[in-house]
Amino acid sequence: MKTLTDLEMEKISEAAAVVAEKYIFSKVSKKEVQDMELRVEFNQEDGLDVDVEVELFLDELCKADENLADEAAQAALEEIDRQIEKLSE
Known part of the structure; x- marks a missing residue:
């Protein structure tokens, strides 16, 4: 597997955040969410x-x-x- 660039990691993180947010708001209303934090960490040392x-x-x-x-x-x-x-395609 090739090493991801900073731009690729940023785009992947943004897509992940959108999906997580959509999932949360499919279960609860926006009014019920006071705050939300999403952290995505990439480690490319061994794969x-x-x-x-x-x-x-x-x-x-x-x-x-x-x-x-x-x-x-x-x-x-x-x-x-x-x-x-x-x-990878």
Whole structure:
């Protein structure tokens, strides 16, 4: 696998953020999300390793599943896989 450029990593991170956001807002309304942080880390030392972390700060009355942030991170990782596959073609 080739090493990703900074621009490629930025585009992949943006696509992952969009997917994570769409996933979250498909489960809860925007009014219920007080803040959200998404971190994508790339490590290319021994192949490619990507870590995605989603942190959600929801309204205290929100009845969202406590796994929502993890599910959004998983959706983001799946999008990263799709984006990397496209680059490999």
